[in-house]
Every structure is written in C-alpha cells, then in structure tokens.
Amino acid sequence: MSTKAPSVRSTGYLDAQIPGAFPDARSPSIASITTHQTSLSQALYDRRAEYTRPRNVRIKVGTWNTGSQKGTEQDVGAWFVKGKGVEEAMAGLGVSGPEGSADHREGVQAQEARHARFAPTVPHHDSASVPGGEEIGMYVLGLQEIVDITSATEALRPYTDPSVAKKWKASLEAALPKGYQFVAEQQLIGLWLVIYASPEISPQIKNVSTTSVGTGLMGYMGNKGAVTTRIVLGETTRLVFINSHLAAGADKASLDRRIWDTAQINSRTRFDPIVDSLGSSQTQGEGLGDEEFAFWFGDLNFRLEGMDGDDVRRLLTIHTKDLDHDGEGRPSTSGDSGYGSKASLEEDRMPVPPELDPASLQTTIASLLPHDELHQQMKKGIAFHDGWEEGPVRFLPSYKYDIGKVGVFDSSEKRRCPSWCDRILYRTRASKQRYDEKAKEKEAANKKDQEMRAKGMDLAGDEDILFDYDPDTDGDNTAFEEYEEDEVPEPEQVTTKDGLSDEILLEYYTTHMRVLSSDHKPLDAVFSLKYDAVVPDLKTAIHGEVVRELDRQENEGRPSIAVVVDRATGHSSSEDQDKTDSTYEGVDFGDVKYAKSKKRAITIANTGRVPATFGFADRPVDHEQDPGPFPSWLSVTFDREADKPDRPKPDDVHERYTLEPAGVINAELKLKIESVSTVRDLNDSANTLDEVLVIRVENGRDHFLPLRAHWLPSTLARTVDKLVKIPEGGIRKLQNQIPDRGEVKWSVPREIFRLTEAIEDMTERTLAEWDMTKGEGEKAPFKDNAGWPFVKSHKISKGAKIHREEELAGLYDALDCDTPFTAAFDPETRTKERVELLAEVLLTFLSSLTDGIITKSLWEKLEEGLVTRERSKQTLAPDDEKMWALEILATAPSHNASFLLLLSFLQNITNQITDASKPKPETPRTSVDLPASPEVKVRRRTLSKVPEVAIRQLITRNYAVVFADALFRSKEEARTKEKDRAVRKERMVRVIELFLDTGDD
Incomplete structure (x- = not known):
C-alpha cells in the first residue's frame, strides 16, 4: 500500500475542520450498506476451511511522549526499529540482553556526557534486546507531543501541521528494512500514529480506516484525545490501534477527566464500512469493540495515587544508583534517600529470588503497583475494565526523568512523583465477550434484586436467608495479577466474528531506559499473532460454486412460469398472416387500422414445482397519460376467473391468477385503436405501438412480454387544409406523406363529399323501402328519433354489436383507401342500418378534424358579432x-x-324525411304526430301547427345540436363555467339553424 487510506472525518458542531470535533448527529450515514443473503453468507462460512490458510505475524507496538523536544526523531529508529536502548536489568517481560553485550556497550556516564540535542542518545555499540528489523511484520508507532501542545497557537490551530510528521517518517523509513511499506497514518495536533508492514504482510492488509477524537480544550480540541486506525488482516481479522494522550495532573479532578476522555474516545470513534474481496459491504460504520484485537497505548497519564513523590523517588533511586558500572553510583534525587549503596547491602546477603527479595526491583514495583490509578480504575470497573489487559509491569516508571539522564527522576522544583504514565494495553474479542456476558448477568441480578425489593422483601434485614454480596470485590483477594518469574505465557485463543480461530501472545513488554532525549522513556511491546487469512482466489472460486448451488436450489423451490405466444391463431385474414414476423419474440399484431380489432393469444404455464401466483404489473415506463398495466388500446381476457382478493397484493399488481404445477391458463390480447388523440399521435409519429407488459410472479422473477404493431395512416385527426390536398386513392396511397405546400385537389375534403353523397343516397333508399313496407306496420326510421340517422336510439345485441364494429372498421378503411363503402357492408345488412353506420362515420370524421370546419379564429369572429347584437338587443333579418x-x-x-x-x-x-312524413292525399291528418327528440327538449307550443313544418323544426333543431360539437372549435378554458359553455353551445346551434331554416315556420 503506497497511499494513505481515506480517514473518517468527524463533523463538529462548532467547526467541521477542527480535528477531533464532536460528530454531528444530524449528518447522514457514512455509506449506504448492502448485505448478502443469509443463506449465501452461511454457505460460504461453512466452507471457510477451503479458502483460509494459517498465517503468523509479529506486531511491534511502540509509544513515546517526546515532550515536544527537538531532535527526538533521531532516536526512534534505534529503539523502535532496531530494539536498542534497553537496560536489561530493569527491562521487564521477555528481555534478557545478549551475552557479553554490556562489555562493549557505552557506559551511562559517557552516554550522558555526550548528550546533544540533535544527535542520537542511545548507547554506542548497543545490541538489540527486543526483536526488530525483519523479525517484525508490522510496526505500529504512537507518539505524543510531537508539537508543543501547551502552546495556545498549536492547540487552537484548526488544522494539523504535517511537516513535523514528515521528519519522523523520514527517520523511521531510513531505519526500516528494505521493502517495508507505509500502511496508514493519522495526526491530531501533537498526536501521531503511523503503521508500516513487511512485503509479505502488506498485501494482506485491506479496509484501512483512520479517525481522530479530540477531548482537550472545551471537550473537542486536539491537544488531548486519540488517533485511531482500523485494518483488516487477510479479510478475517480486524485490528484496531489507538494512540491516546489523556488529561494530565495528579489530583482527583484530573483523574476524573482522564476517565471522561476514555469514555469519549470509546463512544465517538467510528470507522468506514468493511468491503470484502467480492466487493460486498460487510458492515456499517463500526466503533470500538467490534474488532478481533485492539491495542490502546500512549501517555494515559495515570499516576500513583496517594504516594509522596520524595518517598517514591527515594525508593526507586536505590535501583538506579548503580546503573553506571564504570562509576561510583548515581546521586540521589530525593534529598536524603535513607539508604546505603546497593553494593553494601548485598555484601552479607544470601542470594534469593527477586520476588522474595525485599530489596529487589520487582519487590519495589510490586509494592507500588497497588497504588497505580490505572489498575485501580480497571478493578473498580470505571475505565479499561471491559476486557482490556496489560502485560506484567516489571520495569521502572516511564515518567518523569531529567532529560539527558538515564535514571535520574525529576530533579526540578516540582519534583514530580515517578509514575507509569505510558502504557500499552490490549484486548481480544474473547475478553470483550466475557465482559459483556458478565455485565448481562450482573444486570439481570440487579433487576431481580429490585423486583424482590418491590415485593417488600428486606434483603439487608433478613440475615438468616440472604447475605450481602458485591461481585466487584468478593472473591478477589488480589489487587493486581502477579506473575511468576519463570512463568511461560500461553497464547490466548480468539474466535473471530467470522468463526475462525486466532491466537495472540504478548512476547515482550519493556521500556528503553537508555533513551535520553525526552522526560518520558519509550515503551514498546511485541505481540505474536496467528490468524486464518483468506486466500482471495480460493474464496472467489468457492463463492462461485456456492452461488451456483444456491441458485440451483432456489430455482427448484421458486415459482416459475413460461409464456408462449400462439402464432397460429387470432389472424383475421391471410393478409394479416403475411405481415407478421414469425421470428419476433413477443406479440406482433401486424398492420393496425382505426376501429379494427386485432387479437392474439398467449398461453401461460407453471413450469415449476410449486404453485405460481402471477398478475400483470404496471409497466416499467412512466406512463403519466396512460397508467396501468396495459395501454388504453389493449385489453386482456383470461379463460378463467381471477383469484379472490383474500389477501393483500402489491400496489402495482392487478388481478392475480394462481396455477398449480403443470397448470395452464390462456389469455386473449385485443388491440383496438378508438381514441382520436391516439390516432393523432400515431399519424404524427409522436407515438408508436411498441409496448412491454410486465408479468409479475410472486417470489419469482418478472417476465416481460413485448408488443408491437404497424400503424396504417388514417384520414382522421387531420386538418381541412391537408385533406384537400390528398388526391384520389386516399391517405394510404401516399403513405402518410402529405406535402405542407402543394396543389389543392379539392374545394372540400374528398371524404366529406363521399360520405355526404353516400348518406343522402342511403337515406333516400331507406325511406323508399319504408314507404313500400309501411302498410305492413313497419315504423318510419325517424318515428322514434328526430335526430335520425345521426343519433342512435336503440340498443343492439352483443352479436349484432360485434358485427356492427366490423362494418364500421370496414367503412373507416374504405374512407382511408378511397374505395367504395358498399364493400364494407355485409349483404344481409339493411339499408337503414347502413345509413346509420355511415352517419356515425361522418360525425366521427368531423369531430376528429384538428382545426374543425369552423376554426377557433372563425368562431371568435362569429361569436363576437353574436354577443354584440345580444347586448344591444339588435335583430337582423x-x-x-x-x-x-x-x-x-x-x-x-x-x-x-x-x-x-x-x-x-x-x-x-x-327535406327527404319531411317529405316522407307527409301523409298521402287520401289520408288526411287530423293531429300532429311528432317524432321523439332525443338531443333536445322542444316545447310543443313553440312548434308550428302544420305537422310537416313541426317535424322539420324538430329535425333541424336536433341536427343543429348534434353537428354543433362536430363542426365548431373554440378556446375552452379550464375555468369556464358550465353555464357559459351552455350559452356558447346555443350560439353555435343558432348559426347552424340559421342556414337550415327555410322560413316556412
């Protein structure tokens, strides 16, 4: 890894750019998270042994408070990478110096004498006392106070100066073995965390996430807080490294603030989601406690509670006096130590084990550790009690020393009490789970205790039955865990979140006393980690096998249907059969004409092993003007009834049908264009007859059924100006290519000529046939309907209606193709029915004209004159x-x-109808026998007393009302009142009546 992983930036209420600010609860989630199906994850987990392999890595964790001293970076390579600067006699766990190393190593006095600010301070000719170099697979270093955090300028700076960290990186990289790669770093003012890994380990590190939490001034500034990094080793093991600097001070308030700092770091630390090698996000933003292994280190600032500084210095100076074997001992920094030299005490003493020797270093340390605030807070369950552990403390306190000295404790006026301020703690997933389980048990016990008290049982007073028990103190007689000198540490077994087995062992835990450039001594620990790493190629292969197997199992258990288009039925003629594409995968209706129904059949079969419930869902395209599962020109009919609505169904699924395994259902798809607006869009190529129907199967996959048809142009929904340019042969002959500018062929659209001529002829023949049969009781066609033949007045049977639809479609086709209308009629169709069909075609044609016979502009002028005369009450002849x-x-x-x-x-x-209504001369009429008036109610007293004139008046009025809507176009506004519409309609009727009136009334 050669680039820094993106860090999680905390957003503060005060300033989002201030490092370590409080996270904004109003901000959205860091990432949108998706998860695998449980079955897939479980199946992959069950085969984890096939794609994981055991790996080992040594992790070295170091911490050092550099005290913002210049030149401290000169020492980091020697003590942290090369393992030098350890005083073996006071080193701690796992440290025993190389044989003979002290013979060549520079002495303490010589080392202190040459101390310079900008030169390494470790002893010359020193040998490594702890593992380093290529023995370590991962180096994790946490520094504190790399800048002066006591400076208000530094503490309040809204950004972190990277130039200081660059010097430290340069020193580290110069000391690291060749090939070690940078993994991550995070800086918060004076806090700095950096990680490097060996060439063998770095490719296994993924999902690096860094973050910081400020807990200093005002609770969020970065002069105190933590910088944290989360990595994933081999896709199985999450490691978290926390470098923190907690509040300083030896009083009770400072201790409380350290505890508060710890709680803030725990609650506010968040990492990026983890993404596996397959590209799937496995987690949401995790916090502390979700990892397999965590390491918390830094200047935790916990002190020796209740101890006098001089007393502690006197006690410890006994062990630091004779560090320099070349001199005469170290001077005491306690004023009066009260002890003689260590050599004089040992002259007459029998050798005893260090843990039993009252004058040994380990006995001194053991006497001081019960006063260590960190151990106390862990024991009380206040801080670092939730699974955190620390290796055996067998080294001198790391704070506070005189700069440039090996073992001289604070000789300044403040004479601070030496303390173990710098610490390295670690926690495993197993120890965290053990703590959580105990916490649950304690909570349950407390709840039960409260319930018993609520029932009136006095737990404290009933000494014969109950007794007081404090799980935090009872049964624990040790203030801290003691370690036998010859005890061999055993690795701790840890089960990862993925169920794999890891091991961790603390090998070394020590300070580097011979580093002189800061008032803190550096501290490091070496952990041996064994983990099961994922081999990406193997996991990918196993994942593919699992997916295929689950798909097979799922497909066998999921409902499944097959949709078959029947291409052998539903064609009304050989012409249709020739114009459909047999290779088309969907439903092809072929050529489509106005008002002509086209039908196709489909078969749906259950091809699965379980019942399948399906239904047509709303189409995937946004059809705002034509919503629903089907377009307005399509209807679907099944050969059986739909399921009863006995349970909820999805909002976008309409009628549902259930098929048992091997069950079959047939459906008929009927296409019919009846909407004039649809005709207009199809003529103008603004719309096509291409659609996709969605058949939704519950708990199964959707099926998509494409539909298509070829629109044959129609004369409907066009303008008069274009229709007068169409030559003989009709619109189809021109293939819809009507020139905008061209020779005018007719004074009136040919379609109007043809329709009016045919209707006149048919009306005359109908009246003649009636005149011949009226003696047999045959009613006049206009007897019950003064609007005949333009107004329908009787119902017809379903069979007759289907027959009538076919003849209407034939008439529209004849109109478009300029062929005789007679060919559209069945020979058995009566003349009266023929004229009614032609009249219907004429009205439809006139109503469809885009501009109308009387255009909007013409009507505005006509209406203006009519309104003017109405207002002035002027009447024209x-x-x-x-x-x-x-x-x-x-x-x-x-x-x-x-x-x-x-x-x-x-x-x-x-005139024809009026003449036909006249009685023969030999049959005088004694009363007016008027036909019904379906379109408009007419008062009889307004009609002429002459029967023939009254009939004419009725017919004229009905015709004017019917044709007013067909002939006129006006600008109708959405807010126009119904009353105003009625007044306008009456003016249109008046204009038509003006021309139809003969003046006989």
Whole structure:
C-alpha cells in the first residue's frame, strides 16, 4: 500500500475542520450498506476451511511522549526499529540482553556526557534486546507531543501541521528494512500514529480506516484525545490501534477527566464500512469493540495515587544508583534517600529470588503497583475494565526523568512523583465477550434484586436467608495479577466474528531506559499473532460454486412460469398472416387500422414445482397519460376467473391468477385503436405501438412480454387544409406523406363529399323501402328519433354489436383507401342500418378534424358579432345574418365550402324525411304526430301547427345540436363555467339553424 487510506472525518458542531470535533448527529450515514443473503453468507462460512490458510505475524507496538523536544526523531529508529536502548536489568517481560553485550556497550556516564540535542542518545555499540528489523511484520508507532501542545497557537490551530510528521517518517523509513511499506497514518495536533508492514504482510492488509477524537480544550480540541486506525488482516481479522494522550495532573479532578476522555474516545470513534474481496459491504460504520484485537497505548497519564513523590523517588533511586558500572553510583534525587549503596547491602546477603527479595526491583514495583490509578480504575470497573489487559509491569516508571539522564527522576522544583504514565494495553474479542456476558448477568441480578425489593422483601434485614454480596470485590483477594518469574505465557485463543480461530501472545513488554532525549522513556511491546487469512482466489472460486448451488436450489423451490405466444391463431385474414414476423419474440399484431380489432393469444404455464401466483404489473415506463398495466388500446381476457382478493397484493399488481404445477391458463390480447388523440399521435409519429407488459410472479422473477404493431395512416385527426390536398386513392396511397405546400385537389375534403353523397343516397333508399313496407306496420326510421340517422336510439345485441364494429372498421378503411363503402357492408345488412353506420362515420370524421370546419379564429369572429347584437338587443333579418356569417367564413375558402356543403347536405336529409312524413292525399291528418327528440327538449307550443313544418323544426333543431360539437372549435378554458359553455353551445346551434331554416315556420 503506497497511499494513505481515506480517514473518517468527524463533523463538529462548532467547526467541521477542527480535528477531533464532536460528530454531528444530524449528518447522514457514512455509506449506504448492502448485505448478502443469509443463506449465501452461511454457505460460504461453512466452507471457510477451503479458502483460509494459517498465517503468523509479529506486531511491534511502540509509544513515546517526546515532550515536544527537538531532535527526538533521531532516536526512534534505534529503539523502535532496531530494539536498542534497553537496560536489561530493569527491562521487564521477555528481555534478557545478549551475552557479553554490556562489555562493549557505552557506559551511562559517557552516554550522558555526550548528550546533544540533535544527535542520537542511545548507547554506542548497543545490541538489540527486543526483536526488530525483519523479525517484525508490522510496526505500529504512537507518539505524543510531537508539537508543543501547551502552546495556545498549536492547540487552537484548526488544522494539523504535517511537516513535523514528515521528519519522523523520514527517520523511521531510513531505519526500516528494505521493502517495508507505509500502511496508514493519522495526526491530531501533537498526536501521531503511523503503521508500516513487511512485503509479505502488506498485501494482506485491506479496509484501512483512520479517525481522530479530540477531548482537550472545551471537550473537542486536539491537544488531548486519540488517533485511531482500523485494518483488516487477510479479510478475517480486524485490528484496531489507538494512540491516546489523556488529561494530565495528579489530583482527583484530573483523574476524573482522564476517565471522561476514555469514555469519549470509546463512544465517538467510528470507522468506514468493511468491503470484502467480492466487493460486498460487510458492515456499517463500526466503533470500538467490534474488532478481533485492539491495542490502546500512549501517555494515559495515570499516576500513583496517594504516594509522596520524595518517598517514591527515594525508593526507586536505590535501583538506579548503580546503573553506571564504570562509576561510583548515581546521586540521589530525593534529598536524603535513607539508604546505603546497593553494593553494601548485598555484601552479607544470601542470594534469593527477586520476588522474595525485599530489596529487589520487582519487590519495589510490586509494592507500588497497588497504588497505580490505572489498575485501580480497571478493578473498580470505571475505565479499561471491559476486557482490556496489560502485560506484567516489571520495569521502572516511564515518567518523569531529567532529560539527558538515564535514571535520574525529576530533579526540578516540582519534583514530580515517578509514575507509569505510558502504557500499552490490549484486548481480544474473547475478553470483550466475557465482559459483556458478565455485565448481562450482573444486570439481570440487579433487576431481580429490585423486583424482590418491590415485593417488600428486606434483603439487608433478613440475615438468616440472604447475605450481602458485591461481585466487584468478593472473591478477589488480589489487587493486581502477579506473575511468576519463570512463568511461560500461553497464547490466548480468539474466535473471530467470522468463526475462525486466532491466537495472540504478548512476547515482550519493556521500556528503553537508555533513551535520553525526552522526560518520558519509550515503551514498546511485541505481540505474536496467528490468524486464518483468506486466500482471495480460493474464496472467489468457492463463492462461485456456492452461488451456483444456491441458485440451483432456489430455482427448484421458486415459482416459475413460461409464456408462449400462439402464432397460429387470432389472424383475421391471410393478409394479416403475411405481415407478421414469425421470428419476433413477443406479440406482433401486424398492420393496425382505426376501429379494427386485432387479437392474439398467449398461453401461460407453471413450469415449476410449486404453485405460481402471477398478475400483470404496471409497466416499467412512466406512463403519466396512460397508467396501468396495459395501454388504453389493449385489453386482456383470461379463460378463467381471477383469484379472490383474500389477501393483500402489491400496489402495482392487478388481478392475480394462481396455477398449480403443470397448470395452464390462456389469455386473449385485443388491440383496438378508438381514441382520436391516439390516432393523432400515431399519424404524427409522436407515438408508436411498441409496448412491454410486465408479468409479475410472486417470489419469482418478472417476465416481460413485448408488443408491437404497424400503424396504417388514417384520414382522421387531420386538418381541412391537408385533406384537400390528398388526391384520389386516399391517405394510404401516399403513405402518410402529405406535402405542407402543394396543389389543392379539392374545394372540400374528398371524404366529406363521399360520405355526404353516400348518406343522402342511403337515406333516400331507406325511406323508399319504408314507404313500400309501411302498410305492413313497419315504423318510419325517424318515428322514434328526430335526430335520425345521426343519433342512435336503440340498443343492439352483443352479436349484432360485434358485427356492427366490423362494418364500421370496414367503412373507416374504405374512407382511408378511397374505395367504395358498399364493400364494407355485409349483404344481409339493411339499408337503414347502413345509413346509420355511415352517419356515425361522418360525425366521427368531423369531430376528429384538428382545426374543425369552423376554426377557433372563425368562431371568435362569429361569436363576437353574436354577443354584440345580444347586448344591444339588435335583430337582423335571417338573410342579412347569413350574409354577415358568410363574409366571415369566406376568409377560409376550404372551410367555408365544407360548411356550406354540410349544411346543404343536412337540408337535403331534412327535406327527404319531411317529405316522407307527409301523409298521402287520401289520408288526411287530423293531429300532429311528432317524432321523439332525443338531443333536445322542444316545447310543443313553440312548434308550428302544420305537422310537416313541426317535424322539420324538430329535425333541424336536433341536427343543429348534434353537428354543433362536430363542426365548431373554440378556446375552452379550464375555468369556464358550465353555464357559459351552455350559452356558447346555443350560439353555435343558432348559426347552424340559421342556414337550415327555410322560413316556412
């Protein structure tokens, strides 16, 4: 790894750029997390032995408070990387100097005499006393006070100066063996944490995440706090390294602040999610306690509680006097030590083991450790009690020494009490789990105790049955754990979060007394870690096998259907059969015309081993104007009823059907274009008949059924100006290519000519047939309907309706292709029904015209004149009013001609019906026998007393009402009141009546 891993930046309430600020609870989650299915994770976990291999690594953790002294970086390579500067006689766990090393090593006085600020201070010719160099697989160094944190300028600086850390990195990298790679670093003002790894270990390190927590001034500044790094070894073992500097001071308030600092670091530390080699996020942002192994080190600042500084210095000076074997001993820094030299005491004494010798260093240390605040707080369950451990403390306190001296304790005026301020603690996942389990048991016991007290049982007073028990103190007679000198440490077994087995062993734990450049002595520990590492290639291969096996099992247990398009049925003619693509995977309706139904069949079969419930879901595309599972021009009918709605269904799934294994259901898909707006979009190529239906299977996969059809252009939904340019042969012959500018072929659209001519002819024949059969009791076609043939007045059967739809589709096709209308009719269809169908086609055609016969602009001018006369109560003679209207319409010749043709046509139909209603001369009429008026109610007293005139009045009124909507276009606003619409409609009717009225009334 050659680049720094991204760190988790804490967002503070006061300033997001201040390091170590409180995290903002309002900020969103660091990352969006997804997880594998439980079955996949479990199956992969069950085969973990196939893709993991045991690995070993030695981890060296070092800590040093440099006291912001210049040149301290000169010593770091010697003591931390090369293992020098240890005074073996006072070293601690695991340290025994190389044989004969003291004979060549520089003496203490000589070492102190040459002490210089910018030169290494370790003894010359020193040998390594603890492992270093290539023996270590991972170096983890935590420093404190690399800048002067007592300076307000440094403490309040909103950023961290990286130049100081660069000097330390340069010194470290110069001492590290060749090939060691940088892993991570994090700096918070004077705190600095850096990690390097060997060439064999660095490729196994992933998911590096660094963060910092400030607990100093105002509770968030970085002059105190922690810098932390989380790494993952071999995808199985999470390691957390915490370098902290806690509050200083020997009074009770300072102790409380150290405990508060510790709690803040625990609660506010958060890491990035862990992503495995397959690219899947395994965790959300983790905090402390989720790892397999944690190492907390630094200047924890815990002191010797209740101890007099002079007394401690006198006691310890006994052991530091004779450090210099070349001189006459060390001077006491306690004023009056009260002891003679160590040599004089030993002259007449029998040799005894150090732990039994009252004058030995280990006995002195053992007498002081019960007063160590850290041990006390751990024992009381206040701080570092949740699984944290420390190796045996067999070395002198690391604080406080005179700079430049090996064993001279604080000789300044403050004469501070020596203390073990610098510590290295570690915690395993197993020890944290043991603590959590005990905490749960204690909580349960306390809860039970409260319940008993609530029932009135006096636990303190009933001495015959109950007794007081304090689980924190009872059964524990030792103030701290004692270690036998010859005890061989055993590695601790740890089960990882993934269920793998790791081991950790603390091999060395010591100070480097012979480093003189700071008032703190450096401290380091060497851990031997055995872990099961994931081999990425093997895991990928096993993952693929597991996925395939789970897919196979899941597919066998999941509902499954097959959708088959029936290509052999549903074609209405050989022409359709020829124009469909047999290679198309979906449903191909072929050529589609207006009002012409096209049907196709599909079969859905259950191909799985379990019942399958399915239904059509809303289409995947956003159809705001046409929502639902089907487009408006498609309907789907199944050959059986849908399931009863006895349980909730998804909002986007409509009727559901359940098939048992091997069950089959058939469905008919019917396509029919009936909407004029759809025709307009298809003519203009603004829309296509390409869709995808979604068949949703519960607990199964979706199926997608494509649909397509080829639209044949229609004369509907076009403008008059374009229709007058279409030559004989119709719109289909031109393949929808109508020139915007071209020769005008007709004064009136040919479709209007053809339809009006056919209707007039059919009406005349219908009336003639009635006249021939009326003696047999046949009713006149207009008898019950004054709006005939343009208004439907009777219901027809389902079979007749289907037959009528086919003939209507044929008439529209004949209109588009400029072919005879007669070919569209069944020979058995009566003339009366034929004229009604033609009338329906005419009204549909006129209503579909985009601009209308009377355009919006023409109607605005007409309406303006009508309103003006209404307000002035001015009345024009009918002929004058016609001339006024014709002058306005003349500005649009094609529209004017079309309007006059239609009005002439309606007059002719009216005349035919009126003439047919006249009684024969030999049958005088004694009363007016008027037809029904379905479109408009007419008061009889407003009608003429002459029957023929009254009938004409009724027909004219009905025709005017029917054709007003078909001929006129107006600007209708959404807020137009219903009353205003009715008034406008009446004015349109008035204009039509003006031209239809013959003046006979």
